Amino acid sequence: MTLLLGDADVQAVLEWRPAVAALRAAYAAAADGPRFPGRLIARGDGTFLRVLPGVPDGGLMGTKIIAAAPKTGRVSYLIALFDQATAELVALLDGNSVTGYRTAATSALAADLLAVPGPLAVGVLGSGFEAGKHLRAVAAVRDIAYARVYSPRAASRERFAREHADLPFPVAPVTSPDEAVAGTALVICAARSHDESPVLLGRWLAPGMTVVSVGSTVPEQREVDAETIARADVLVADVLDEVLDDTGDLIAARAAGTDPAGRAVALAALVSGEFAGRKDDGQIALYKSVGSAVQDLAVAAMCVRAALDRGTGTQAAIPVEVVLK
Numbered sequence: 559m560t561l562l563l564g565d566a567d568v569q570a571v572l573e574w575r576p577a578v579a580a581l582r583a584a585y586a587a588a589a590d591g592p593r594f595p596g597r598l599i600a601r602g603d604g605t606f607l608r609v610l611p612g613v614p615d616g617g618l619m620g621t622k623i624i625a626a627a628p629k630t631g632r633v634s635y636l637i638a639l640f641d642q643a644t645a646e647l648v649a650l651l652d653g654n655s656v657t658g659y660r661t662a663a664t665s666a667l668a669a670d671l672l673a674v675p676g677p678l679a680v681g682v683l684g685s686g687f688e689a690g691k692h693l694r695a696v697a698a699v700r701d702i703a704y705a706r707v708y709s710p711r712a713a714s715r716e717r718f719a720r721e722h723a724d725l726p727f728p729v730a731p732v733t734s735p736d737e738a739v740a741g742t743a744l745v746i747c748a749a750r751s752h753d754e755s756p757v758l759l760g761r762w763l764a765p766g767m768t769v770v771s772v773g774s775t776v777p778e779q780r781e782v783d784a785e786t787i788a789r790a791d792v793l794v795a796d797v798l799d800e801v802l803d804d805t806g807d808l809i810a811a812r813a814a815g816t817d818p819a820g821r822a823v824a825l826a827a828l829v830s831g832e833f834a835g836r837k838d839d840g841q842i843a844l845y846k847s848v849g850s851a852v853q854d855l856a857v858a859a860m861c862v863r864a865a866l867d868r869g870t871g872t873q874a875a876i877p878v879e880v881v882l883k
Contacts (some may be wrong), residue, residue: 559873559874559875560647560648560649560650560873560874560875560876560878561648561649561650561862561865561866561871561872561873562649562650562651562871562872562873562874563649563650563651563652563861563862563865563870563871563872564652564871565652565654565655567652567865567870567871567872568651568652568654568655568656568861569655570868570870571861571864571865571868571870572655572656572659572857572861572864573864574659574663574666574694574695574698574699575698575699576860576864577659577660577663577695577857577860578663578666578667578670578695578698578699580856580857580859580860581660581663581664581667581852581853581856581857582667582829583856584614584852584853584855584856585667585825585826585829585830585852586826586829586830587614587615592613593612593613593614593615594611594612594613594850594851594852595611596610596797596799596800596850597609597610597800597848597849597850597851598610598611604627604628604629605625605626605627605628605629606624606626606628607623607624607625607626608623608624608626609621609622609623609624610622610624610849610850610851610854611851612850612851612852612854612855613642614852614855614856614859616642617642617859618639618640618641618642618648618649618855618859618862619639619640619642619855620637620638620639620640620855620858621637621638621851622635622636622637622653622656622657622851622854622855622858623635623636623637623638623653624653634654635652635653635654635656635657636650636651636652636653637649637650637651637652637653637656637854637855637858638650639651639855639858639859639862644880645880646880647876647878648862649858649862650876651858651861651862653854653858656854656857656858656861657849657854658687658688658691659691659695659857660849660853660854660856660857661688661691661692661772661847661849661853662688662691662692662694662695663695663853663857664796664825664847664853665692665695665696665746665770665772665845665847666692666695666696666698666699666700667699667825667829668770668794668796668825668828668845668847669696669699669700669744669768669770669845670696670699670700671828671829671835672768672792672794672828672835672836672843672845673700673743673744673768673843674743674766674768674836674839675839676701677700677701677702677703678696678700678701678702678703678742678743678744679702679703679704679705679706679741679742679743679744680693680696680702680704680705680706680742680743680744680745680746681705681706681707681708681738681739681740681742681744681745681746682705682706682707682708682718682738682745682746682748683707683708683709683735683738683739683745683746683747683748683749683757683758684707684709684746684747684748684749684757684773685707685709685711685714685715685717685718685749686714686748686749688748688772688773689707689709689718689746689748689749690718690721690722692746692748692770692772693705693722693725693729693746694722694725696744696746697725697726697727702725702727703727704727704728704729704730705722705725705727705728705729705730706729706730706731706732706737706738706742707719707729707730707731707732707738708731708732708733708734708735708737708738709731709749712731712733715731715732716731718731719731735757735758735759735762736759736762739758739762739763739767740762740764741764742767743766743767743768744767744768744769744770745758745763745767745768745769745770746770747769747770747771747772747773747781747782748772748773749773749781750773750774750779750780750781751780754778754779754780754806755780756780756781756782756783756786756807757773757781757782758771758781758782758783758786759783759785759786760782760783760784760785760786760787760788760789761785763786763789763842765840765841765842766839766840766841766842767842767843768842768843768844768845769782769786769790769842769843769844769845770845770847771807771844771845771846771847772846772847774805774806774807774846775804775805775847775848775849776804776805776806777804777805777806777809778806779805779806779807780806780807780810781806781807782807782844783807783810784807784810784811784813784814784816786807786844787807787808787811787816787818787844788811788814788816788818789842790818790821790842790843790844791821791836791837791841791842791843792821792823792835792836792841792842792843792844793818793821793822793823793843793844793845793846794822794823794824794825794828794833794843794844794845794846795822795823795824795825795845795846795847795848796824796825796845796846796847796848796849796850796852796853797824797848797849797850798822798823798824800848801822801846801847801848802818802819802822804848805846805848807846808846825845
């Protein structure tokens with residue numbers, strides 16, 4: 559029997575602290591190239607199919623498939639998990655919420671390790687799904703003194719503040735991005751402009767700030783400017799080579815004369831303790847994310863375990879036979 563988890567089932571079992579704990583364990587284990595070979599993208603006429611496979615150290619292996627039809631604004635996510643010992647199909651999950659949660663939970667893990675000690679003042683650039691998930695994920699692992707949010711539309715940033723009024727700290731909308739950033743210890747960038755001009759400018763950063771940037775994942779996208787990259791004393795990436803070579807922010811930084819390769823490390827090195835993080839509280843730290851199978855599979859496996867414990871989801875006989883070879 560295969561466990562089927564729709565989006566509502568996934569949301570019912572997803573919790574921030576277990577998700578961050580699962581990611582911490584996954585990144586602390588070996589995650590070499592053969593186990594997680596990176597994303598593969600097949601492109602058609604206005605469509606693309608992205609595949610993120612992975613074989614974690616023990617337990618379940620699997621892949622996330624993203625099918626996108628940008629011309630019609632449609633995308634679907636599917637995660638398939640297999641037993642490593644028997645090759646049996648263990649679970650199929652709608653990956654929509656997993657995608658949002660795993661990105662935010664991984665950012666929270668990075669922010670917890672990089673941000674200065676003590677309660678954090680947080681600036682949020684963006685008011686959508688990812689911005690909200692990131693604020694809640696960070697709040698699950700760190701004390702937050704207050705948060706300020708900027709989005710170009712007043713109605714959007716005011717809605718964001720109302721939707722997060724349940725959090726144990728004030729969330730206030732502000733009228734400019736630099737106002738959202740000023741005086742904060744952690745800046746969450748979860749937005750891109752329609753013309754792909756950067757939404758975060760390096761001149762707004764002050765010593766000791768940590769920046770989380772998740773909105774530029776392919777060469778044509780921009781979220782932070784070249785000065786932000788240049789001012790970062792430490793740059794941590796979830797997938798180091800993809801962030802350095804395949805994101806618009808880093809491509810633009812190199813074109814402007816900044817090559818951060820010598821300051822860049824993989825998130826796995828930070829989590830495992832191989833890299834100590836910032837050297838002092840005055841350094842500026844930047845975490846950039848493109849997403850990886852490590853994240854998808856760790857959070858999806860956590861959801862499967864929780865669903866089985868709670869009796870959530872549907873057990874179905876899927877006609878995928880294990881063939882003896």
